[in-house]
Amino acid sequence: MIELKEVSCSFSDGFGGKGLFTAVSPLSTNFSDGGRYAIVGESGSGKTTLARMIAGLQRPSGGSVFVDGAPVYGRKRAGKEHFRKVQIIQQNSASALDPKIPVGKSIEEPLHCFFHMEKEKRRERCRNLMELCNLSRDYYTRLPSELSGGEQKRVAIARALAAEPQCLIFDEATNGFDLPLRKKIIDEIIDLQQQLGFTLIFITHDMELAVVVADEIFVMRNSNLVERAAFSGDYSVFHDPYSRMLLEASGLVNTSTEWNDKTKERIDLK
Ligand SMILES: Nc1ncnc2c1ncn2[C@@H]1O[C@H](COP(=O)(O)OP(=O)(O)OP(=O)(O)O)[C@@H](O)[C@H]1O
Numbered sequence: 001m002i003e004l005k006e007v008s009c010s011f012s013d014g015f016g017g018k019g020l021f022t023a024v025s026p027l028s029t030n031f032s033d034g035g036r037y038a039i040v041g042e043s044g045s046g047k048t049t050l051a052r053m054i055a056g057l058q059r060p061s062g063g064s065v066f067v068d069g070a071p072v073y074g075r076k077r078a079g080k081e082h083f084r085k086v087q088i089i090q091q092n093s094a095s096a097l098d099p100k101i102p103v104g105k106s107i108e109e110p111l112h113c114f115f116h117m118e119k120e121k122r123r124e125r126c127r128n129l130m131e132l133c134n135l136s137r138d139y140y141t142r143l144p145s146e147l148s149g150g151e152q153k154r155v156a157i158a159r160a161l162a163a164e165p166q167c168l169i170f171d172e173a174t175n176g177f178d179l180p181l182r183k184k185i186i187d188e189i190i191d192l193q194q195q196l197g198f199t200l201i202f203i204t205h206d207m208e209l210a211v212v213v214a215d216e217i218f219v220m221r222n223s224n225l226v227e228r229a230a231f232s233g234d235y236s237v238f239h240d241p242y243s244r245m246l247l248e249a250s251g252l253v254n255t256s257t258e259w260n261d262k263t264k265e266r267i268d269l270k
Pocket residue numbers: 011012022023041042043044045046047048049050205
């Protein structure tokens with residue numbers, strides 16, 4: 001279980017004085033083990049900053065993050081076990097892979113670092129992970145630059161899964177891909193989540209994607225969590241006007257009073 005208590009994050013406003021810019025206003029919420037969540041909102045609303053605080057990469061300015069009851073940020077930075085438990089795949093997965101390290105070695109690194117696995121076992125586990133992530137065995141010795149964007153993404157996923165995470169955060173990770181590839185990678189992630197049971201936190205601008213991927217949707221706007229809704233096909237669970245605007249913008253709802261063809265239902269959204 002991941003719990004956030006009054007977590008916030010501010011940055012210097014960049015003008016050299018003491019002014020602060022709030023990226024995430026204080027918020028409290030939680031993510032249950034094995035759940036599928038989406039954090040959705042416009043660019044700059046604070047989604048990535050929130051994700052980075054959960055992942056142990058950004059110390060909150062206020063409040064606390066707990067994983068299984070233990071605080072992530074003590075006096076020091078987040079510990080190694082936290083970095084194993086919570087894996088994040090950031091927007092530019094290519095830059096997360098060392099250009100000089102071949103794919104196989106890159107996937108094996110967490111096996112060595114977190115589990116001290118021996119070479120032969122590492123190699124075998126790496127092959128399993130590559131298979132799980134639809135990567136050909138032949139790629140074992142390839143450099144990231146010798147792979148397509150989609151393949152690099154799959155390497156980043158395999159590498160994250162090597163840590164046997166309790167939670168995987170997927171940050172706009174399919175941006176810039178054509179639609180069929182985007183869909184394929186998202187289907188693969190959902191499959192993997194169902195097989196392996198990790199908590200999935202999916203970060204996106206796209207409400208249409210959020211409702212497909214997640215059972216619970218967090219809507220962020222201007223650094224605030226404006227709504228958290230459990231979604232199972234009924235859009236009326238969204239009450240906040242901004243959430244409804246995102247639904248309309250995605251074509252999930254045509255007008256303020258009518259659903260589109262996908263549902264053929266009518267509901268008063270005023
Ligand atoms: N390290 C930083 N220093 C200063 N400002 C930052 C820093 N990181 C993020 N910000 C600012 O905080 C705000 C929220 O950024 P964040 O990346 O969390 O938004 P986002 O919702 O993920 O946006 P996008 O969808 O475009 O990635 C932005 O205005 C951004 O410029």
